[in-house]
Structures are given as C-alpha cells and as structure tokens.
Amino acid sequence: MEASILSVCYIIGSVSFILGLKMLSHPATARRGNLVSAAGMSIAILGTLIFYQSNGEHLHNYVWIAAALVIGSIIGAVAARKVKMTAMPEMVSIFNGMGGLCAALISVVEFGRLTDLNDSMRILAILAGMVIGTVSFAGSMIAYGKLSEKIKDHTFPGQHVINLVLLAVIIVLSGLLIHGGVLPTNVLFYGILGLSVVYGIFFVMPIGGADMPVVISLLNSFTGIATACGGFLYNNPVMLTGGILVGSAGAILTILMCKAMNRSLQNVLIGSFGGTKATADQATGEQGTYKEISLNDSAMVMKYSKKVIIVPGYGLAVAQAQHTCHELEKVLKDNGVEVKYAIHPVAGRMPGHMNVLLAEADVSYDDLMELEEANEVFGDADVVLILGANDVVNPAAESNPASPIYGMPVLQVWKSKLVIVNKRSMRPGYAGIENQLFFNPNTSMLFGDAKGVLQQLNTEIKALG
Amino acid sequence: MVILSIFLGIEVISRVPSVLHTPLMSGANAIHGVIIIGSIIVMGEAAPDNYLALVLGFVAVIVGTLNVVGGFVVTDRMLEMFKDKGKGVNQTKGK
Numbered sequence: 001m002e003a004s005i006l007s008v009c010y011i012i013g014s015v016s017f018i019l020g021l022k023m024l025s026h027p028a029t030a031r032r033g034n035l036v037s038a039a040g041m042s043i044a045i046l047g048t049l050i051f052y053q054s055n056g057e058h059l060h061n062y063v064w065i066a067a068a069l070v071i072g073s074i075i076g077a078v079a080a081r082k083v084k085m086t087a088m089p090e091m092v093s094i095f096n097g098m099g100g101l102c103a104a105l106i107s108v109v110e111f112g113r114l115t116d117l118n119d120s121m122r123i124l125a126i127l128a129g130m131v132i133g134t135v136s137f138a139g140s141m142i143a144y145g146k147l148s149e150k151i152k153d154h155t156f157p158g159q160h161v162i163n164l165v166l167l168a169v170i171i172v173l174s175g176l177l178i179h180g181g182v183l184p185t186n187v188l189f190y191g192i193l194g195l196s197v198v199y200g201i202f203f204v205m206p207i208g209g210a211d212m213p214v215v216i217s218l219l220n221s222f223t224g225i226a227t228a229c230g231g232f233l234y235n236n237p238v239m240l241t242g243g244i245l246v247g248s249a250g251a252i253l254t255i256l257m258c259k260a261m262n263r264s265l266q267n268v269l270i271g272s273f274g275g276t277k278a279t280a281d282q283a284t285g286e287q288g289t290y291k292e293i294s295l296n297d298s299a300m301v302m303k304y305s306k307k308v309i310i311v312p313g314y315g316l317a318v319a320q321a322q323h324t325c326h327e328l329e330k331v332l333k334d335n336g337v338e339v340k341y342a343i344h345p346v347a348g349r350m351p352g353h354m355n356v357l358l359a360e361a362d363v364s365y366d367d368l369m370e371l372e373e374a375n376e377v378f379g380d381a382d383v384v385l386i387l388g389a390n391d392v393v394n395p396a397a398e399s400n401p402a403s404p405i406y407g408m409p410v411l412q413v414w415k416s417k418l419v420i421v422n423k424r425s426m427r428p429g430y431a432g433i434e435n436q437l438f439f440n441p442n443t444s445m446l447f448g449d450a451k452g453v454l455q456q457l458n459t460e461i462k463a464l465g
Numbered sequence: 466m467v468i469l470s471i472f473l474g475i476e477v478i479s480r481v482p483s484v485l486h487t488p489l490m491s492g493a494n495a496i497h498g499v500i501i502i503g504s505i506i507v508m509g510e511a512a513p514d515n516y517l518a519l520v521l522g523f524v525a526v527i528v529g530t531l532n533v534v535g536g537f538v539v540t541d542r543m544l545e546m547f548k549d550k551g552k553g554v555n556q557t558k559g560k
Binding site (some may be wrong): 013017018020021022024025026027030031033034035037038041044045048049052054058059060061062064065067068069071072073075076077079080081083088089091092094095096098099101102103105106108109110112113216217220223226227228230231233234236237238239240241242243244245246248250251252253256257345352353355356359360 | 526
C-alpha cells in the first residue's frame, strides 16, 4: 500500500517536472511553471521521507535528515534571495556544482556499501554518477571562480592532449574496476575520483569567460545525467525522469547557445577561443585611430536625436548600471526621443541575461528588440549607444573570414548615423580580438564606467533643459 | 521512460524564446536537484554506527537541498521581474 502511494508521489513529481519545464518556456506561464516543479519536488521528497521502504524497513536517522534539510534550505534560500541580479550566473553555477557534489557523495557512500563486486550494472551506475558528478562539481566551481573574476584563464601547451589522456585513463580505470580483479577496487575507485576532480578543473580552466554560459549549461546537463545515474542505482523513477529531462534539455540549450555564438561545441570544449588565433589576428590587424567624444557632446546629440538605440552588454552588467540606463531612457523619452534597446542573444554573461537585468530595472518589453528586428532598424537610428558591449557588435564577424568570431550573428550598429561606444578602456573584449568598429569614422568613444557615464549623461541632458 | 524523457526534454526546450534562456537554465538546474532523494535514501539507510556514511550523507543532503531550494528561489526571483509588465505583448517576442 505504502509503496503504491510512493509511486503516485513519484508520478506526480515526474509529471510536474515535465509540465514545469513546459510552462517555463512561455513568458506568461514561466513563474507558475517554476512553482509547479517546486511543488512536485516537495511531494517527491515528502513521499520518500514517509513511504520509502527497502526490504520492508522504513528510513531512519530522521533527525539528521531533517537537520540537513533545514540547514540546506536556510543557506539556499538566503543565498538565492541576497544575490544581486548581475551575479546570477555565478549563483546558478554554484547550485549546479552542489547537485554534482551530491551525486558524487551518494556514489562514494554506495560504493562503500557495495557487497557484490560482480554486479557490473550497479558498479557502472555508481561510477558514472561519481565521475560525472565530480566533473560537474569541480567544473562548476572553476566556472564560478571565472565568472566572479577570481580565477584567470590558464592554458599551457598540450593541455588538450592531457585532457584527452585524463579522460582516457578515467575510462580505462573504470573498465578495470568493472571487470574486476586487476587492482584493489578501493585504490581504483578513489584513483578515479581524484582524476575526475583534476579533469573537471582542467576541463573548464582553458575556456574563456565569454564561453562560460555554454559551459554552465553543459555542466547543468552533466549533473542531470549524474542524477539519472542515481535514478538507475535506486531504480527511482522521479530521479530518472528529472535527471534525463534536464540532461537532454541542457544539451539542447547548450547547442542553441553555441549556435547563437556560431561556435561548434567541440570548438568551445577544446577552448581554443581567444588563444593563439586572436594574437595572430591582432598582429596583422591595423590599429588605426579612434575619436573620443565628450560627455557634453554625447548628451547634446542624444537629446536632439529622433531615435536612439541602446546596445547593452557585459560592461553594463558589471557596472550594475541597468537602473541608471532605464533612467537615461526616461530622460530621453521626456525629450521626445524614441528609445529602443537592441539585445544580442548572448549579451551579458548568459543568454537572456540582459533581458533579466533590464526587466529588473522596469524596462518595458515593447522597447526590447531581438537581433534580427534590431538589424532592420539600425539604419534609421540617429545614435546607437553601446554600453560595454564589444564582440557582439564587431563587424569582423561579417567581413573578416580570418576572425575567430567570423560568422557569428552580430548587431549591425555601424549602419546608424553615429555610434557612441562606452567602454572602460580600449582593451579588447572577452574574445580577445580587436574591434574595427571603434576605428570607424562614424564611431566615437566615450570612456568610463557605464554607471558613472550614464549618471553624468542624465545630469547633462537634464541641464540642457 | 528514458527515451520518452529525452524526447520531452528536447521537445520542450527547442521552442523557448531566448528571453527565457537564463531562467530556464536555472529552473532546469533546480529540477536536477531531485538527486536529493538519493541522498535522503543514503542517509536513511545508513547504519547508526557507520559514521563515514552518516557524515557523507549529511553533507549530501545539505548540498542537495541547496541545489533544490536555491535553484527554485533564484528562478522565482528572476521570473518575478517578468510578471505584470508585458501583459501578453511579451509573448510576441518569442520565436
């Protein structure tokens, strides 16, 4: 009887995950979708606590489980409430790493309880959960470090070869462990565990910060697969559906993101972006000279324009200038200027990140344009104001086949009458390549931190009356 | 079940407007937190004198809960900003 109630709980859980993901994919129902998944999750967890039995015995150690649940909930809820919207990608990365760690720990404990060393399916599920979970955990922590700029990109010659060798060694050792009898199983298991940590670190280390969204999405998918391994291990339907659902959804999302940046997944994984190619590009590309524009002049031209398009980028996210940006939009609109935003799909730190940031600052949806829509109207714009975006407005992506970002869809800002680029310095963007746009005759540079510059622009425009 | 889940995952994601990619990634992230059920089972089946299993299980439940609770709360916070503003017009953005 209890077992069938548990099955019902798990079915409700699985269905709620599917329904939740489906609802999450429409703006109108997204929030409810998230709640539906959360409710399903609660039912599945409660069901497990109350009804789960193995060999006719209920679970025990309830006090400890409850304590852990409470501690985890408090830390999780507080961290998630307090985090700034700009630091969201880091947060997602950490939570993803926690899931991976959880999967790895389960495998370690289950390995310790293993009694039948000939049960290769069970060993395989434990091993796969451990390796994938560990790689996801170690990788997510590195991704977090990179996004919060605590860890720099590190590459050394032959790193890709070493990564491949590491992976091969992990697979061979796993094979030996499943086959059994060659080396003591403990040595093999913990050896594989250690190698997985190293592999996870090396896997993410050479990948540039611009590719972190893809990496997080991929690691998200990994954790999903690790969860599915746990599902196989316990023959637990809700873990299986949840894990595989996220595994496949994460994989598709990763591919969609790669497409938006016109990179192949292989290219991202090998992590050659911005490395050797970019320096070669820099050496050959002519530098040219750029013009600067004063705050006063910028304020003047924008105030007397008919149409201004704002292109927000990574710089805006870092400076947390989304509110000030909305302020500028209002000031300009008060002066009868038509203001729109052009959002590149990979602007910011994660796809859609800009939309979230601007939504936080109460920017209306009607003013946001996606790539194709924006490219049709740049010609009509008097001023395009670029706030800390670089690679997504680089004309080399369309004109220079030698450029590493060649073929990536970009915002064709150069079609407008005047382009004002706000950047902190002339340093290249994440991809590490020069941007010819800055040397165009109709481009003017406005150096400074996005937030400071926007505040001053607001004051200037207001002062102009 | 496996094939069906793979198919559903692909089917659901391939129609998402890019506006929702970040919340979706975050939401999916919370869903794989269902691994917590495994950690509850580990913890609940551990013998009272098996301290290694108890400690590891305890940590596993904590980090699993972090994944679940943190994931859902962060996603909700992101989506909170989308409510009541587009009044349906935002749907035309999705392609």
